[in-house]
Amino acid sequence: MLKLMKLELKRNNIRAYLAASALACAILLGFIYFIACTAQIENTEEFVNAGGIAFRNYSNIFRLAGILSLVIFGAMSAVMYSRFIIGEYTGKRAALAFSYPVSRSKVLLAKLLLVFIITSVSMVVCTSVPYIVFYITESISPIVIQDTLTVSVAADALKTLGVSVLALGGIGIVSMRLGFIKKSVPTVIISAIILSAFYGNTLSALYARTATSASGVLTSLIIGGVGLFATVFVMAELSKKINKMEVE
Amino acid sequence: MSSTTAVQITNLTKKFRDTTVIKDSNMTVPKGCVYGFLGANGAGKTTIFKMLTGLLSPTSGTAMVLGLDVTKEREKVLRGIGSLIEAPVFYEHLSAAENLELHLDYMGTKGFGTGVALDMVGLAGTGKKPVGKFSLGMRQRLGIARAFIHRPQVLILDEPINGLDPMGIRDMRNLFLSLIQKHGMTILLSSHILSEIEHTADMVGVIVNGTVVCELYLDEIKGQSGIRLEDYFFNIMSGEGMNYAKANEA
Numbered sequence A: 001m002l003k004l005m006k007l008e009l010k011r012n013n014i015r016a017y018l019a020a021s022a023l024a025c026a027i028l029l030g031f032i033y034f035i036a037c038t039a040q041i042e043n044t045e046e047f048v049n050a051g052g053i054a055f056r057n058y059s060n061i062f063r064l065a066g067i068l069s070l071v072i073f074g075a076m077s078a079v080m081y082s083r084f085i086i087g088e089y090t091g092k093r094a095a096l097a098f099s100y101p102v103s104r105s106k107v108l109l110a111k112l113l114l115v116f117i118i119t120s121v122s123m124v125v126c127t128s129v130p131y132i133v134f135y136i137t138e139s140i141s142p143i144v145i146q147d148t149l150t151v152s153v154a155a156d157a158l159k160t161l162g163v164s165v166l167a168l169g170g171i172g173i174v175s176m177r178l179g180f181i182k183k184s185v186p187t188v189i190i191s192a193i194i195l196s197a198f199y200g201n202t203l204s205a206l207y208a209r210t211a212t213s214a215s216g217v218l219t220s221l222i223i224g225g226v227g228l229f230a231t232v233f234v235m236a237e238l239s240k241k242i243n244k245m246e247v248e
Numbered sequence B: 001m002s003s004t005t006a007v008q009i010t011n012l013t014k015k016f017r018d019t020t021v022i023k024d025s026n027m028t029v030p031k032g033c034v035y036g037f038l039g040a041n042g043a044g045k046t047t048i049f050k051m052l053t054g055l056l057s058p059t060s061g062t063a064m065v066l067g068l069d070v071t072k073e074r075e076k077v078l079r080g081i082g083s084l085i086e087a088p089v090f091y092e093h094l095s096a097a098e099n100l101e102l103h104l105d106y107m108g109t110k111g112f113g114t115g116v117a118l119d120m121v122g123l124a125g126t127g128k129k130p131v132g133k134f135s136l137g138m139r140q141r142l143g144i145a146r147a148f149i150h151r152p153q154v155l156i157l158d159e160p161i162n163g164l165d166p167m168g169i170r171d172m173r174n175l176f177l178s179l180i181q182k183h184g185m186t187i188l189l190s191s192h193i194l195s196e197i198e199h200t201a202d203m204v205g206v207i208v209n210g211t212v213v214c215e216l217y218l219d220e221i222k223g224q225s226g227i228r229l230e231d232y233f234f235n236i237m238s239g240e241g242m243n244y245a246k247a248n249e250a
Ligand SMILES: Nc1ncnc2c1ncn2[C@@H]1O[C@H](COP(=O)(O)OP(=O)(O)OP(=O)(O)O)[C@@H](O)[C@H]1O
Pocket: A248, B016, B019, B021, B039, B040, B041, B042, B043, B044, B045, B046, B047, B048, B192
């Protein structure tokens, strides 16, 4: 399996994805400071009524940044799944993939695992780095003066990130499967953005309401479970389909 | 299927939705020969080759390669064959050598090695140039290299001389000969160009409208006086084929 994953890396150029991750990291960092600062500067009635004031609170800042991160990496994982899977099994390209004496299911699994690992690691790194940078500067010279940044707020943000990463795997794979029906890359990307925005909103709504950590954990478990189930189901079903696929 | 047979298809039929493209075809390719598969455009050559390489599944009948059923033991068959079907697909951003190395990695063997293989098809000087920038003929040569580099026992080449210049055609002819004589391969190649088959093949199979109508050794016809090869095949391929072939067999 490791060897198959290495071969995938060898023939697909992943530098573009790494560059995109670095860019996402910079965007998230800028975004966090942007919402923190505008919430301070703006003081008009409209702004306050529109809820802008919410961003004078650290957990809300992290929550919004978390949703943005999920949408960005959701889109990126969709592009990667499209390239690695839909692209490789569409039209004449499939003839190449199917000419190797290696089980088609194993090759598919290697591709899925590789994309999952790359997108998860980039999401964790490129989201937690802005968080940490923001945490450090806020401890030295805070922008948000109405709230205090405790370790537990930051830890919560990282925990949410952990759950989001699992969700990302499910979102990427489900969107890819939807796109596979018509072998359409735009379908994958749009599905991924819709799914991740939907998921991000649900998650943040749930977290907002469930203050107690017990139900918070339960929600995370349910979300993680649904993601895992979707992933396993799609993998098994797609693997069967690809095994029988013909190159016309 | 005897151990001296490289490829055998039996009562093979392939339907695409409602249309029957291959009808009840039989074919036997002995080991160690060049088998030329002759047929007009749309006759079904590519479709049969795809069934031999596991890209399509037969609707009925069997395709056996090296004694193995392609549908049931696809991976084993793929290990023993090399193929070039229609226009070859490559990783366009990689060089010729990198494409071949990847292929060898997947095949799990060092085969001839990329340097030797590229030299054998006249692509030794392409260096780091990405395949995306190759000409049609260069792609075809690389496709042929990829088909034999892992030292398969059977080579399945669909219109291998497509896009090659006259020198390239002659070079490939010599290459095929050496693969058979020095490396013990069997070559099954398709073409709609009669003169090409005439120059390279030991044996010919003719397919008309999805059915293999006759199989014979070229020497048999060449030996018969008074028949021009061209007329002979032209008659078979243009429909009255079967009767003509039978009349001559008798
Ligand atoms: N996917 C498909 N769906 C429906 N019909 C098909 C499909 N692929 C091939 N055919 C039909 O099958 C017939 C045989 O096609 P095939 O490509 O095997 O011919 P060929 O002998 O290779 O021709 P050529 O010399 O032009 O390459 C043609 O009539 C073609 O239209």
